[in-house]
Each structure stands twice: as structure tokens, then as C-alpha cells.
Amino acid sequence: MSLLRPLAAALVMLGLAGTAFAQTKVVGYIPSYKGLRAVADRTDLAKLTHINLAFANPAPGGSFLNGGSPACMEAATGADISYVVQKAHAAGAKVLVSLAGGVIPACSGNWQTLLQPGTRATVVNNLVQFVNSFGLDGVDVDIEGALLTSIDNAGNYTPFIQALRAALPGKLVTAATATYEGGMIPTSSLASFDFVTLMAYDAVGPGWGTVGTEHSTYAMAQSHIATWQARGLPKSKLVLGLPFYGYGFNGYAANYSFADIVNQFGAAAAQSDLIGTACASCAYITYNGIPTIKAKTRLALQQGAGVMIWELSQDGTGANSLLSAVRAEIGSTPSGVATVYQDCNYGGYSAPLPEGSYTLSQLQSRGVRDNDLSSLRVNAGYQVQLFDGDNFSGSSVTRSGDTGCLVDQAFNDRASSVIVSKTTTAWSRQIEAENYSNQSGVQTEACSEGGLNVGWIDAGDWMAYANVNFPTSGSYRVEYRVASVNGARLSLDLNAGSIQLGQVNVPATGGWQTWTTVSHTVTINAGTYSVGIYAPAAGWNLNWIKFTKL
Template identity: 80%
Template sequence: MSLPLSFNRHLLVAALALCGLSEMAAAQTKVVGYIPSYKGLRAVADKTDLTKLTHLNLAFANPAPGGSFLNGGNPSCMESATGADISYVVQKAHAAGVKVLVSLAGGVIPACSGDWQSLLQPGSRAAVVNSLTQFVNTYGLDGVDVDLEGALLTAIDRAGNYTPFIQNLRSALPGKLITAATATYEGGMIPVSSLPSFDFVTIMAYDAVGPGWGQVGTEQSPYSLAQSNIATWQARGLTKDKLVLGVPFYGYGFNGYAASYGFADIVNQFGAAAVQKDLIGTLCATCGYVTYNGIPTIKAKTRLALQQGSGVMIWELSQDATGANSLLSAIRSEIGSPPPAGVATVYQDCNYGGYAVGLNEGRYTTAQLQTLGVRNNDLSSLKANAGYQVTLYDSDNFTGRSVVKSGNAGCLVDDAFNDQASSAVVSKISSSWTLQVEAESYSNQSGVQTEASTEGGANVGWIDAGDWMVYGNINFPSSGTYRVEYRVASPSGASLSLDLNGGAIQLGRASIAATGGWQNWTTASHTVTINAGTYNVGIYAPVGGWNLNWIRFTKL
């Protein structure tokens, strides 16, 4: 995410959402961090303290020439990133309570990309939006960050196609986040007409000078630039709750220094004293110097972001230093340490004693709970916010004996479940729409048979790779997020995929754990986004070797 005239690979960093903790902070303070795919999604996620973030943007995805964002199980055009990489980071971030978005386009459009200008014209825009919806569903993402920049952004906007694209994306992804990154110069700003459709907008308040642009002898990202950019966007109508200030985790060198540096490079080359400064060398047109933001300026900008907006965006996380020299830690220190965040809190001891860990809505295996600091078989009480419930299981992967608790549960001894929890599901208490479809009630199929089920009635079996079932005329009453559950059994494990209308709309895959037998049943699930309407629902077997008893759809 680059700034004026540069259009280089420095793509801005995103706004990371933290709970507002200081008196200056908004109710929802954001800390958004970008990971460029070409830096290695897994490697950067593994070395970053994700608990200091609220949002993580994976940069950048572009469409293939035909408009598709998916090629089999992988992104069509996202440098060095596989589908497995994205799924790994999403799972790791969700376990830390962080929302994950895919960021589109970037400052430099790669050769593998289709022509954005053509693809966003009315005749092809719907196919692009549909493919993006499938991408989000396939990887369980929380939304889309749009980073169309510079001349490309301007051309799309002048053709009248930018705001309709954002509006279409908003309609296609109800309940998901839609955000944008923008520069602050004429010809590089997203149109005012698009602002109502975004959850928040991150301002790329950096790159005033760099290799090949700007006036040498000035700073790359001074505090005054942040102030000026914020004032511009306030005048354009961007509200405090949607304004997120971008800060750089990198710098530029001139007249004898290297062209660019990550902040970690600056610390390694120039020593720990450099973290307290914004400049190495002398600031003049013919002098050698390196310009960047050190810890004092990053802290000052964070305070400004909390006064005038709702958080901070970072380009980009791989460039941060470690320990006491970390800029991300400096941002967090200004905002404050978050309390246990989430819609539910689990406690080690009865009466809410011992350690406390906040859980957001989601599903937590033993490993995921342990990542968050919850030891296996070690919970004794919990609290759930109004409208939410916690289902505890005494075995990993949501199996075994379970108990469901809403509100406050002061001591799980009362439920014969003290120190028994190995996995958990936090979910909304829903009086909304639920539909269970028996597997054998298909309207069409290929390659499968039915048999008696140990759970009563019949199940579908003899499922080989390439087999499928169709369930006709399933009506979804409203647009939004649905949990889809599958009652499955598989001796060795497998996977299935879900689609609508003969594959016209792909909703993603669900993994099937090995249960050890054809009649040893477990429930697999994933969440998908579906627009209101009546569809033929398809279940496809990319991998065979499993049985299906029923499918259940629940509106979340």
C-alpha cells in the first residue's frame, strides 16, 4: 500500500481493533496489521504477538484474468500464498480473538492479475463479487479490505464503478467487515460516496518522500503529515469511529544509504539508540540520511489516533523489531493492556477465581484453548454475555459429554463438569431459523447409497471421491452468516464441500475428523455467508470414505 506517486510495494498497514481502554480511546479501538503474502504469511504470523492486534489484513489478493479469486483450493493471484497458508493464519488469529480480512489489489498490481478496470464494469462486476464471496467463505475470513490505489483507483472511480463495487460487496457479505485503505492526495483518495459502505477506513499517512518521489531533504512520515491527513478526511466526512491512522514500520534512505529499511533493520544496523529517534544522519537535500518513525513518534501518533479517530493501522508487521524495541508493543502500551476480551470468560477456579481468559464467538479445540492460556481439564466457572452460551466438551474436537451454560455459572461442580473441559463452543443463543435436513432426503445424487444408522433412521454411505447429493428447494429466509453442521462418520478422515445451484455458488469445505468407524458419529461444521433465497444445496465429496446422517443450517 503505497502513497502519492510511488505506487511501490509498501502497502499500508491496517487498523487493529482493540477495546477502548484509555479515556481517550474510542469504544472500539482498532489495531490493524498487514502481512504481505510475499513475506510469508505463516512465518510473520508465528513471530507476531497477535494478541496485540484486533484485525489482521492478508495482502494482497487479485483476480485471475477471468475474474476468479480461487484456483482449486488456492488463491488465483496472491504471491507465495497457498490456501493452506491462509487457513493456518486464520485459525491462529481467531484463536487469539483477531479478525482476519483479505486485502485486495495493492500499490503494484502483479502480472497474474486480471484487469481491474474491465472486471469492475457492470457486466462482469457480479462475477467478481461472487468469487470474492466464495473466497471469504472458503477460508473462513471475517471480511475484505479494498486497497485499490492511485491511477487505477482514479480510473475505476471516474468510470463510475468504484462505489457500486463497494456497495455490491457490502450486500454480498452481510455480517462481514468491508474496509479500505486510502492515500490523501488528489487522484489517490477513495470517493466520498463510498464512505457509508465501509466499516472503517485506514489512512496511509506516510511516504511523503521515498525512492523516486517527493522532495529529498524532507521526512518520510512526520507527525504533521498525520495531522494534515486526518484533517483532510474529517473535512471529507469520515467520522471518528471509522477513521484509522496508518503508521509505517519502515523507513527510507538517501544520498549513500540503502533505499529502504524495515524498522528491525534500522535497529540492527544503527543500534538500540535509533529507536528513540526519527532520523539517522542530517536532513538536507544533499545530505545522507535515513527517515523513519521511532518509538516516541509512534506513541505520539497513537495518542493522536485515539483523540481524532478509532485506532492505528500498520504497514507492515514483518518489519517490526522485537522486545523493548517493538513498535507494536509501543502502540499497545499507549492503548493499554486489554482485559479478557470476548463475549464469554472462562475461569480456572469456582466463583470466578484463578486465571481468566476471554473467548469470542467460535469453536476452540484443546490446542486452541491452550494457545490462549486455558489448560486442559482446568476450568471451574464461567460468565457469558447476554445472548451467548458456552458449550463445554470433556474431549477434544467437540466430542464426548457436554454441558451448555448461559449467563454466569459460578461453579461447574454443580454440573459434574469441574476440571473436565477439553474443548468449547461459544455461540449466540438463537431463536432464529434452524433447518435440519436428513441426508437420505436428497432430490438427486451420484454414486451413493443409503443404509441403517445406529443413531436411528438411515444415513448416506458408500461415498467415494467425486460423488454428490443435491437437496432441492432449500429456502434461506434472510441474508447473513449461517452455521452449517454435518453429522458424519469416517474411519480415516476426509472432507466435503458445500455449494448452491449446481456449483454456481461455492461455499467452502469442511474437514471430517477420523472417527475410527463407519458408525462412530461426530459433528463437523463451518460458517458460510448466504444471501436470502431458495437454492438447490449440493454436498460434494472431494475425498471419499465417509458417511453422512444429517445436515443442519442455523442463522447466526
């Protein structure tokens, strides 16, 4: 994020250096105040691997939701988030919600108070509900500067991250950090993050730093790599931040997006890092042009796991797009429906695998060593069969979802060949709304689609469906067949509300018997539960609910 004080950060990126199949992260932030839908619509999301929606903060009581929308996320609605998630997932990118930011807004609760032991669990549970409500892929923690220091000094930062990690199995937990004293996340938290993005910019800006210098040089990235390597962050988790903006001094405007610079000063400016001359009394603009962005990306490819962009609305277009320059240096987006990892918890080197069969020599051609795999991620609708012998021989284990550590399957560091295939069947269960085991306040009526539906739903009404068995732990897609004249909201829980799974917007369909299907993705542990549907808002009908294991 664009920092509001002197800082710098560092690069890094994983891989098997020089291995085209090693997974390289391209993380882009979309600030909610720039318009989530508008930025998503003008960005080639297929060039990204991860999108961070910035920034969500808790209400004073610790809630992240107010009805169907974020409690404190400027200009963002629940419908906006769902729109970006659907569009990004279709393009193959994961979506995370980013917390806090460089400036905490007035609508936010007090992070220092909320992360104390007495209220920390409430914040974590509310974040899990937020993630499940919108089908997000994880949480990015961007608590910065003095706020970060105060929380850490009180002993509350790392326990919060550890609790968040434990509460989001199969999801991502990442962080953004600076590289100045008092602005760096503690080393005790590093093991809990999937990766960490380093904010390698803002050495000088409006109101801080030494005028006459540049705000994000290549040399800065190099020096900060060493800082984080010395702090013990492995290359597989190090991601370099790139600025898509600049600052002006001594007569120029204070702030410029890269698009502004190209539009005002022409295409030639895209090939430079300066307008004017950098000196204390000189008028100049400092930014990163295409050559420097490409050089930093190459540096990242050699030493770390990817690049991060602050932020996507500031990019140029066509031949002057910095995102296109990044992608050109990395190469085409690795395609695969499964990704295998060297270490548990998705660490070490990685390799994406399209559908197909892979002997040992074929795995080695993709950078995978014999008997060296410890975790894997699998897209919905696919499965991975691991064999302990070459040519699909010997004992095997089959996984149809993300697996954080193959130790649990007694198959750690045993794979010598792999088959990636579509799953033949996916567990699914549809429950007719009228077949509740208990209810409060609702009635049934004839449904235009046949049978009965539940209607006359007022705020506070609920239906419960006993003895619903979920065969395996993991992600489930939950679909609801709904109708509403004006739109509303429903909530899903287990065991009389003891486990909250999230809320879903019910759109205005135009009539009580004009039906549509809405859905979200939730995480459920294997077991038998009473499923609850609750009405936080009135004015909707329900025909059925359907669960599908992903």
C-alpha cells in the same frame, strides 16, 4: 501499504476521547509474500483487533479461487489462510482479505474491465464465495493510485463498493486510501465502509519525493487529518496508518524494516526517527521510532478510531516492538463478547460489554448514553437483551447475532439497560450424508463410525438434500465429517448451485475410514433450501454435514 509514489495519509481514530471502553482499532497487514503462517506465528495477535491478509486479486475471468486456494495471491494457499483465521479468531482478532495493492501482479485480471457493470456482479459474488470459504470477517479494498482513478473516472468504483456492501451483510467492508490528488477514494463511497485506513507514509522513497526530507512525520499526520475531516469522513471511521519500515539514501540501502534498523544500529535507534542527517546530499535513513509511533497513537486516540500497521513482519521484538508500543498507549485490549454502537451500521461511539447485567448507570460508566444505541455485534454463543427501562424493566428485544440497525426491531435509541448472557440453545441440524434426496455418481458403504457414509466420489459428482430450513438469517458454522487418502476439496451451495456458499479443503487423513471434521462459516438468509454438496476434486468420503447458527 507501502506506496510506490508520493503520498501521504492521515490519522484518525474514534472514540469517546478519554473513555477507556471506547473501541479502538489496531489493524495489522500481513503480506502473503512474507509467509502468512510465519508472520502470524511470531506476532502477538491478541494485540490486534483486525488483520488484513494482503493481497488477493481476481483471475482474468473474475474468480478469486482456484481449487481450494486463492487464484492470485502470492505464496498463499487455502490452508495458510485457514490457519491464520483460526489462530486470529482464537486471539479475538477479526480477519479480512485485502484486495489489489500498490502493484497489481501479472496473474491478476483487469480490474478496470472486471468492475464494469456487465461483470461487476460476478466479481462481487466470487468475493462473497472467497469470504465464506475461509470464514473471513470481511473485505478490505486497497485499489490505489492510477488504477483507482481510472476506475472512479469510469463511474465504477462506488457502485462496486455499494454492491460489495450489500452482498456481505454482517461482514466488514473497509478501505485503504492515500491523501494526494488522484489517489483518494471518492467521497461517494465513504458511507459504505465500516472504516477507512489512511496511508500516512511514503512522502519520499526510492525514486520519488524530495531527498532530504522524512517519509512519515507527525506533522504529515496532523495535516492529513484535516484533509479527510474536510472530505466528510467521520472520526468513527478514520484510522491512521503507521509505517513499520524506513528508507535509506545516499549510500544506505533503499529499504529497511524497523527490525533491520534496530538489529543493525542498536537499541538506541529505536528511540529516533533518523540514522544520519536528513539533507539532500547526506546519507540517512528515515523511519518512525518508538516515541513517534507512541505520539501518533495518542493523536489517533484523540481524533479517530484506531491505527493501521503496514506491515507486521517488519516489527522489532521485545522492548523494541512497535506493536507493543502502540498497545501500551492504547491500554489493554478491550474485552467483551458483545459491542454496542451509537449509530446504525456500527457507527458512532462504541462500547464492548463482557457477559453481565448493566443498569443505566453502569452503561454510562462505559460511555453509553441513555436511549442512544442503534446497532450491535454479538459473539457466537451469546445474546444481548435490551430493555427500554432502567434496571431491566419495560419492553425488551433479544439479539443473538450482529444487528446493523435496531430500527428493524423497533428498538432504535430505546435501550436504558442491557443483559449480556450465554445463549441457552443454538440452532443446529446434522444431516447424514447418505440421506440425500438426489445424487449423481456417488455410492454408499458401511462406515467405521456406524451406519453408512457416501464414497466413490469423483470430480463433478454431487449430493442434494431437499427442504432444509434455516430459521434465521446470519452466520452459520458448517462442519463436514470427511476422510481422504490424499486430500481433496468439496463445495457447498443452495438450490442447485444458484447460491454458492464456498469451498473447503479436505485434508489427507491417511485412509478412507480415518475421519476428521473440517468446517467454515457461511452467511445464509432465512428460508427453506435444497442443500448441495459438490465435488470439484475427487477422492473423499463424507459421513455427515452439520449446520449451527452462530
